[in-house]
Amino acid sequence: MESIYAALLLNKANKKITEANIEKILKAVDVTVDKAQLTKVVAGLKETDIETIISSAAPVMAAPVASSVSAEAAPKKKKKKEKEEEVEEEPTGIGSLF
Numbered sequence: 001m002e003s004i005y006a007a008l009l010l011n012k013a014n015k016k017i018t019e020a021n022i023e024k025i026l027k028a029v030d031v032t033v034d035k036a037q038l039t040k041v042v043a044g045l046k047e048t049d050i051e052t053i054i055s056s057a058a059p060v061m062a063a064p065v066a067s068s069v070s071a072e073a074a075p076k077k078k079k080k081k082e083k084e085e086e087v088e089e090e091p092t093g094i095g096s097l098f
Contacts, residue, residue: 002031003041011050017042 006025010017019042026033 002026003034003038007041007045008050017045 003022003026006022007017009025010021015021019038022038022042023033
């Protein structure tokens with residue numbers, strides 16, 4: 001999984017995705033490099049357009065964010081003869097990272 005993250009960083013920086021470049025990133029953050037996995041990741045991404053994959057995944061990632069926003073916009077429940085309590089729902093999915 002770390003190799004994929006490193007490949008995404010290289011793509012974002014407009015650098016060539018190679019085994020050597022990914023290995024440099026992983027070693028810089030003190031992660032043990034799995035050479036077999038590294039070879040598979042580079043081979044799998046060789047003919048792949050990462051930007052297309054990211055743009056096609058964006059609607060999927062936005063769905064949990066939209067559902068948490070609609071939950072926050074819903075009216076808060078009140079209990080009789082008690083002070084109004086705020087009901088906060090924890091965000092889930094990728095939206096919880098922001």
